[in-house]
Amino acid sequence: AQSVAQPEDQVNVAEGNPLTVKCTYSVSGNPYLFWYVQYPNRGLQFLLKYITGDNLVKGSYGFEAEFNKSQTSFHLKKPSALVSDSALYFCAVRDPLYSSASKIIFGSGTRLSIRP
Amino acid sequence: DAGVTQSPTHLIKTRGQQVTLRCSPKSGHDTVSWYQQALGQGPQFIFQYYEEEERQRGNFPDRFSGHQFPNYSSELNVNALLLGDSALYLCASSSPSVRSKNIQYFGAGTRLSVL
Numbered sequence: 001a002q003s004v005a006q007p008e009d010q011v012n013v014a015e016g017n018p019l020t021v022k023c024t025y026s027v028s029g030n031p032y033l034f035w036y037v038q039y040p041n042r043g044l045q046f047l048l049k050y051i052t053g054d055n056l057v058k059g060s061y062g063f064e065a066e067f068n069k070s071q072t073s074f075h076l077k078k079p080s081a082l083v084s085d086s087a088l089y090f091c092a093v094r095d096p097l098y099s100s101a102s103k104i105i106f107g108s109g110t111r112l113s114i115r116p
Numbered sequence: 117d118a119g120v121t122q123s124p125t126h127l128i129k130t131r132g133q134q135v136t137l138r139c140s141p142k143s144g145h146d147t148v149s150w151y152q153q154a155l156g157q158g159p160q161f162i163f164q165y166y167e168e169e170e171r172q173r174g175n176f177p178d179r180f181s182g183h184q185f186p187n188y189s190s191e192l193n194v195n196a197l198l199l200g201d202s203a204l205y206l207c208a209s210s211s212p213s214v215r216s217k218n219i220q221y222f223g224a225g226t227r228l229s230v231l
Binding site for chain 1: 158161222224
């Protein structure tokens with residue numbers, strides 16, 4: 001069974017500093033990995049995905065994620081944090097065996113707080 | 117271009133009642149998935165509809181049922197509501213395009229409170 005783990009419930013970073021939100025995964029076969037962000041009273045917004053190819057994936061709002069197969073990790077990163085990045089971040093994995101956009105398994109979420 | 121829209125935004129029900137939530141997918145999308153997000157948790161997959169049929173189902177009881185209409189919109193029905201059904205219900209749609217079929221786009225959700 002596939003799963004993702006987000007070991008940190010909360011990450012606190014000062015504005016302008018780099019940020020990292022951690023995610024590890026467990027899948028059989030090659031993983032399809034995603035990051036989504038959720039702002040208060042809003043649905044989830046897609047940030048980026050890894051399907052295949054370069055291990056460094058660039059996404060929306062200056063975010064990027066690094067796929068590391070040996071460590072089964074897919075950490076979300078940003079070189080310089082903004083206060084507006086404060087939100088709830090979810091790592092997710094999709095079953096690659098299905099041909100359609102099938103169910104996504106989400107992690108428990110990490111609350112990112114950027115202080116001015 | 118409207119994104120995924122869900123209605124209502126908020127709903128209050130009592131135990132034992134039934135509820136219907138509605139979702140209109142993003143324009144051009146033909147697949148709709150439903151998720152339940154309890155407070156402080158990540159979304160949990162309920163089921164997915166494609167071509168008006170349920171294609172996949174998560175670990176939810178038969179009290180949870182759905183429907184997809186010819187215009188791709190969808191409904192989620194929950195019968196015999198329990199207190200534990202209180203959650204944010206999210207609808208997500210995806211495109212048949214090969215390039216983007218792996219991405220699901222989410223609505224803002226319906227917050228259901230069961231008293």
